[in-house]
Amino acid sequence: MPNKNGSVYGLTILSPITRSVHGSESHSLAIRQCLAKMPRDSESPFAKVSSTHMARLVVMDDVVFFGAPSHEEHLRSKYLIFESNFDGDLDEYLKRLANEARQEVHEVWRHCEGYPGLDDKEAFVRYMKKCQVETTFFFADVNDKTVEQTLQALQAQSAVAAFIEKNQGKPPEELQKAFQRFIESLQNARPQPPGSVKGKELADE
Amino acid sequence: MSILDPTDIQGFTLRGYTFPVARFLFLKISDTKKGREFVTELVSKLTTGEKWDKTHRPRTTVNVAFTYPGLVALGLPQASLQSFPVEFVQGMKARGAILCDVEKNAPQHWDRVWQEGPVHIWLGVYAESAEELEQKCAELKALAERSGGLVVAGMQDAAALIIDGQRSTKEHFGYTDGFGNPDYSGVDRDSQNGQGKLSPDGRTWLKLATGELLLGYADEAGELPPAPVPHLLANNGTFMVYRKLHQNVATFRAYIKEKAKLYPGGEKMLKAKFVGRFPDGTPLELSPDREDPAIVKDKSRNVDFTYGADPDGVRCPFSAHIRRANPRDAFGFHGQLINRRRITRRGLTYGPYTSECEPGDDSAEHGVIFMALNASIFRQFEFVQQQWIEYGNDARQGNDRDALLGRHDGKGKFVIPGTDDAGNPPFICGGLPSFVQLRGGDYFFIPSITALKMIGLGAVDPR
Numbered sequence: 001m002p003n004k005n006g007s008v009y010g011l012t013i014l015s016p017i018t019r020s021v022h023g024s025e026s027h028s029l030a031i032r033q034c035l036a037k038m039p040r041d042s043e044s045p046f047a048k049v050s051s052t053h054m055a056r057l058v059v060m061d062d063v064v065f066f067g068a069p070s071h072e073e074h075l076r077s078k079y080l081i082f083e084s085n086f087d088g089d090l091d092e093y094l095k096r097l098a099n100e101a102r103q104e105v106h107e108v109w110r111h112c113e114g115y116p117g118l119d120d121k122e123a124f125v126r127y128m129k130k131c132q133v134e135t136t137f138f139f140a141d142v143n144d145k146t147v148e149q150t151l152q153a154l155q156a157q158s159a160v161a162a163f164i165e166k167n168q169g170k171p172p173e174e175l176q177k178a179f180q181r182f183i184e185s186l187q188n189a190r191p192q193p194p195g196s197v198k199g200k201e202l203a204d205e
Numbered sequence: 206m207s208i209l210d211p212t213d214i215q216g217f218t219l220r221g222y223t224f225p226v227a228r229f230l231f232l233k234i235s236d237t238k239k240g241r242e243f244v245t246e247l248v249s250k251l252t253t254g255e256k257w258d259k260t261h262r263p264r265t266t267v268n269v270a271f272t273y274p275g276l277v278a279l280g281l282p283q284a285s286l287q288s289f290p291v292e293f294v295q296g297m298k299a300r301g302a303i304l305c306d307v308e309k310n311a312p313q314h315w316d317r318v319w320q321e322g323p324v325h326i327w328l329g330v331y332a333e334s335a336e337e338l339e340q341k342c343a344e345l346k347a348l349a350e351r352s353g354g355l356v357v358a359g360m361q362d363a364a365a366l367i368i369d370g371q372r373s374t375k376e377h378f379g380y381t382d383g384f385g386n387p388d389y390s391g392v393d394r395d396s397q398n399g400q401g402k403l404s405p406d407g408r409t410w411l412k413l414a415t416g417e418l419l420l421g422y423a424d425e426a427g428e429l430p431p432a433p434v435p436h437l438l439a440n441n442g443t444f445m446v447y448r449k450l451h452q453n454v455a456t457f458r459a460y461i462k463e464k465a466k467l468y469p470g471g472e473k474m475l476k477a478k479f480v481g482r483f484p485d486g487t488p489l490e491l492s493p494d495r496e497d498p499a500i501v502k503d504k505s506r507n508v509d510f511t512y513g514a515d516p517d518g519v520r521c522p523f524s525a526h527i528r529r530a531n532p533r534d535a536f537g538f539h540g541q542l543i544n545r546r547r548i549t550r551r552g553l554t555y556g557p558y559t560s561e562c563e564p565g566d567d568s569a570e571h572g573v574i575f576m577a578l579n580a581s582i583f584r585q586f587e588f589v590q591q592q593w594i595e596y597g598n599d600a601r602q603g604n605d606r607d608a609l610l611g612r613h614d615g616k617g618k619f620v621i622p623g624t625d626d627a628g629n630p631p632f633i634c635g636g637l638p639s640f641v642q643l644r645g646g647d648y649f650f651i652p653s654i655t656a657l658k659m660i661g662l663g664a665v666d667p668r
Contacts (some may be wrong), residue, residue, distance in 0.1 A: 157603075161618060165635035169467040 043099030047195030070180030239354020245661030275325030318359025399509035440651030454565035481525030
């Protein structure tokens with residue numbers, strides 16, 4: 001299935017941006033301003049919608065004409081491109097966007113043609129799916145693990161490295177005890193929040 | 206293949222000199238006209254790329270390079286100046302954030318000559334003896350000062366280390382240095398297997414495209430590297446990165462000693478894992494357990510290896526310096542991902558060597574003058590420095606930096622993958638301090654002889 005790779009969904013949505021008429025605000029500029037100010041890292045709307053691996057929002061003005069001999073073509077409107085790699089089902093993901101990143105989604109998509117608003121969640125999901133195009137091919141760095149599993153693995157990797165560094169060379173009995181304590185602390189460790197850049201090291205063994 | 210004209214290319218660009226002593230003079234220009242006159246007079250003294258034979262080996266060499274402010278001071282036309290790549294225009298200081306030249310490596314810790322306004326000219330002088338070096342430098346200094354429009358603002362001595370009374374190819378940490386530089390198409394030099402790029406069969410080696418080193422020739426992408434106009438200014442020229450790297454010898458020796466207490470392979474093996482070569486130069490990929498002088502001496506073998514048969518890094522760690530800086534086939538695709546990231550190194554040590562029996566000293570004046578040549582500082586040197594030395598993702602080492610050259614704050618780690626073999630277990634070196642600190646440098650343009658004549662005449666015409 002071209003929109004999926006392993007358990008990860010590669011979503012592509014192209015939403016036509018409302019044409020600006022003389023004297024009114026430029027909708028593409030409004031989107032660009034909104035994107036430029038969008039919070040990042042753990043404050044990002046995509047950190048709130050925690051099943052997102054990676055996402056990108058871009059304004060596409062037109063296709064580029066490189067000059068003869070290429071054929072000159074133009075888009076009928078400007079488009080908002082939304083790319084996202086996420087875990088699970090598409091409908092559910094779009095509903096999570098509408099619920100958990102409500103403000104940002106509305107700030108961006110209110111400049112798009114046909115956007116129904118967020119009061120009627122079903123209508124929003126229908127609208128987004130109408131704008132969907134088949135992804136066909138996407139960069140899938142993590143295919144079979146959820147965001148949560150990936151973050152846990154990174155945390156474990158960094159903790160194991162720290163454990164080895166601290167305990168290498170110890171006699172077997174001492175090492176085994178330390179390892180048991182370590183495994184316990186690893187199991188009880190609080191998961192890292194999505195959008196946190198660096199893996200946090202576990203406190204002591 | 207382009208036929209190169211070695212009489213038009215500076216010798217330093219085409220070959221690494223093996224003289225025992227060198228001095229780098231840093232000049233500043235105060236008068237455009239006099240600066241040009243100096244360049245004109247200098248041209249006849251320069252060493253070109255012509256091949257030497259045993260009977261015609263010079264006793265000294267002289268080469269010249271300019272920073273962007275140097276070219277401005279020489280009055281190059283605005284249209285030419287504005288056509289130089291942006292990283293060269295900005296200079297190395299301004300690129301600090303990209304290069305990780307921050308904190309202990311930041312410009313406030315650099316030598317004075319780099320702090321007092323921009324250096325304009327680099328003169329590289331190499332010699333067979335200290336006396337001949339003095340004489341040649343005095344001659345050049347007199348030439349500069351006689352012009353009335355230039356001053357020698359600073360200088361840097363460099364020399365091969367003398368260890369136990371013998372001239373050595375080692376650097377201060379005790380590693381044999383200077384193995385292998387890339388081979389380029391058209392450059393007449395004794396080539397060695399392992400020095401160019403891997404051929405599609407993954408075993409034999411081909412020469413890299415000329416345009417990875419020289420401006421005006423096709424590079425590995427079949428494109429001309431970005432270069433200034435007119436082409437006469439750019440052709441046969443290259444860019445040089447000059448970095449003075451201070452070595453914290455005491456910190457390095459103490460760290461290795463401390464970690465080797467726990468590391469079953471012992472001190473020598475631990476040192477080998479850091480670099481990917483034993484101190485005598487034996488590559489771990491070819492001899493993972495012991496130094497082998499026969500390999501080191503054998504030019505057909507000492508740079509001819511790949512990492513394909515060591516996918517877990519149990520011979521040469523992913524993070525070892527040579528595997529990071531020149532990953533060969535480590536990223537797959539028969540090495541094709543790295544062919545546009547190669548640099549040519551022209552390094553030389555400075556300062557006296559401290560015997561291995563002593564703990565060494567961090568504050569003494571000693572280190573390596575690292576000079577790298579490449580057609581694009583942005584695409585080649587800066588990429589290697591940023592992605593492969595100061596970051597670990599391509600080497601599959603997350604945020605880990607190069608253990609030896611990276612900027613550390615006492616928290617970094619170096620992972621040594623291992624096997625079930627008791628002598629080669631996995632090991633993690635934590636709490637890495639900075640072993641190397643930057644003490645200055647800049648980005649330079651090394652023009653061709655033709656370009657130098659045009660610059661001297663004030664005849665660079667970008668139209």
